[in-house]
Amino acid sequence: MDVLGLLADGFATSLTPLNLLVLTLGVTAGLFIGAMPGLGSVNGVAILLPMTFIVPPTSAIIFLAAVYYGAMYGGAISSILLGIPGASTAVATTFDGRPMAMQGKAGLALIAAAVASFVGGTVSVILFTIFAAPLAEMALAFGPAEEFALVLLAFTTFVGLGGDDVVKTLLMILLGLVLSTVGLDMISGQPRLIFFDMPGFYSGISFLILAIGVYGVGEVLWTIEETRGKPSVMTARIGFRDMIAGVKALRGSIKAMSIGSVLGFFVGVLPAAGATPAALMAYGLARSGSKTPERFGKGAIEGVAAPESANNAASTGSLLPMLTLGIPGSPTTALLLGGMVMWGLMPGPMLFIEQPEFVWGLISSLYTANVVAVAVNIALIPLFVWALRTPFAVLSAVVLTLCIIGGYAPAQKMHDVWLIVGFGLAAFALRKAEYPMAPLVLALIARLNADPDVHGILVQLPLPAHIDADLVINAISAAKDVDGFHIENVGRLGAGLKAMVPCTPLGSLMLLRYRLGDL
Template sequence: MENFSLLLHGFALSCTPYNLLMAACGGILGILVGAMPGIGSLLGCALLLPLTFKMNATSAIIMLAAIYYGNMYGGAFSAILLNIPGDSPAIMTAMDGYPLTQKGRPGAALFTANMASFFGGTIGILILTFLGTALADIGLMFGPSEMVAVMILSLSSISWLLGDSPSKGMIATMLGIIIATIGLDGATGMPRFTFGNISLLSGIQLVPLVIGVFGFSQVMQMFAKKEKDVSELRDKKLRLRDAVITKKEAAECAPTIARSGVLGTIVGILPGSGATISAFLCYIMNKKVSKRGKEFGSGIPEGVAASEAANNSAAAGAFAPLLALGIPGSGTAAVLLSGLMMWGLTPGPQLFTEQSDFCWGLISSMYVGNILCLAMAMAVIPLLVRLISVPSKLISPVVVVLCFIGAFAASNEMTNIYIMLIGGLLGYFMNKYEYPTSPMLLAFVLTPTIEKNLYRAFMTNNGSASLFWTKPITVCLLAVTAILMLAPQVMRAVKARRK
């Protein structure tokens, strides 16, 4: 009840006209930034941080927080309509969102993404409100060995994405691991697979690779298979009421959103995880447990809901360790942490008692900002879906320009342009010969986290591997991994014996 009364006091602060304006401005900027490929929440918050220098701390963090979760809404737009994820968390949204667009249902994909973002974010904010400090303490229990176990569990779940061709899926997975190891070795500082190229010392960035694999390869496919271009849909009437999904689809999406909302918040709280890993894990989990799991990736609203609910809830969950412990869970949270310090605030357990107006004003503003983002995102659906009516000979050059701009904007380096082009060729030939791209990208995302935490685990234990069988959480997670890997084999043997 104490939290509830503090939350009501926070609403009195966040619902002042000025703070409402800041939340609305942050939401609009976040949606716009999210829809622009290559910018993302990290670069967006970093670029817009100077706008808050002359604001008071509460109004400033309300605006930056709105930019953060507004970006989660906007990232889905280009992923669904153009197959170019606006930010890395939207990678999994494109898996079902773009196929829905090709089926002539772009409005349904956008509607599902917006509603899943809203409800997933609301679940994350509710958990943050009532369990934030407690979950932050639990997140602190996850050291290097526990994070390695979590990532191994995630990596083992790639088998759920492989479908009917495990051999091709494993080849794609190994390719993702190899690409992720390009750059400097985290332990020795020695270059790996750079072939003397100084630009590769920092490794391959995710954003230009994703833009190439999804966006640029799609343009190549447009020219190769003109008869399957989305311009076939240009004569279809597109109205807002056509965007609403059916009751059956809504009923199927509801449990998916609930699962992704809870798991996404938990993953967002873990240090170093972030919305990208949350979207991958929740998509995989729902693909495994959903009744329509085998249809994920073919273009169903449930697949869009799984990803979008996850990344929005993770964005909310990231504030728990940030405020309660001063530990940023992602790069964007690190930018927000620098803002807090700039305003003279020290994150930690005492922040909720010494600066309660600030903390509860921020949390309450997230409820209001989430509603504002939903309203703005829903309002632009009729305008966005008109992109589908543009002929391919006009939309293709625009997509190519967006690919180049997005890849370059990731770090303002020409190397990213080359990575995007190579990624486009790679994505084109993988799709042509039916090699799945999602296992490659998941392996690419998870490998650096595994490697970094594995080094830390050995360094903190004098080179001994005993951490992996002496820590209870680590042992439990590794046991779950073993069970999940062995279960399909056991079930297959049992069915064969029964026959």
């Protein structure tokens, strides 16, 4: 079936009443989350992730993607009205958005941001639709070695997400890998890293609990400490005439929006690049390509249009490697990836074959989310102005309550609540010491040592002439999913008995040597 046919089937999925409802709720929640300084898309998705258990998997991921999309739109609101970006992705918007607000043009700036976000989002979704299927088809040719190499590539991109301090980033990756081993071994049933012999650790550490603790509790504590005073909020009332005036004013920003849309998408596709550098790059290119660069920084509407189109395009672009290759393009898409895994949806090229209704339903929902986001954004601007006047003490209490409820509800164990609090306090302390949080959560999701493709790599190794592939397969058949190097297994496998300890690449190689001494 061609792409247009698949997309049409996707709309049949995404436009059902339930999916339209969750999409609208997700976009609206995302707009508020993006507009609130100190929250942002990563924290919003982490906090709202537990609420998706009440709907089917496709609806759940559409909701989370809509929260992500809405938060990207909402980041411009506080950038313009407060001069404080709701997230780092909206930093460049403050350069000209805040001066416009100070000049009494807050409404015009908000309209420009919303329309530019719509343009960037729409262009990027079209590009996503064009490139998704070919990239997934190419990835289908990958064997186990290539798949495992992709996991290694994912870990190298995690280093980029951690900032300039590579050592601290690597330490956080290692910590995430250690946390991923907590619990009972899935083959032998042997306990691993059961801290203080607490029963709750026997089931392992949930990605959901870690994400809520780090991005919910930890970020709220960080924002409370970093907030100094309360900046003034500019008023903004937008009528129909203001919307028409805003659209007309953007006619001179078509070049800036085009640059931001295309650049943002391709920067977003790069793992670990993200929307923030895309927005800053688009702002710089728009300024350098302008006939009047001296206006930038003083309230130029192009200075709002370029970064807003870029950061929304980048958010869509970051979904492409996640869906087609299983490599998250940003911290938020890493949380989406974790949510998909929780629902039994394994990102990668096979997802396009095994779950086409989900994949194309999600892609088509991005088109709808753009329309809903721009409409809700403009309609609720007075409400956003009111919300921004809410004391952060009240907002933080609401967020912390949602974190506790969201962590307790899935398993209804107080152990999870204490873990959330513990992870939140630890994340706050590590953040103060300038340790990055994204690599920690990403490493827990990736679980390099549990990747199933390590089992298939061995049959692709160069073999001696007198040993064929069938002989190797027969030699390791008893060792599938078990560790042939483990002292408990060597004797058992040699005697033809069932082994008990999971497989590692080293263990499988040593088992081959044990069974085929001249290999």
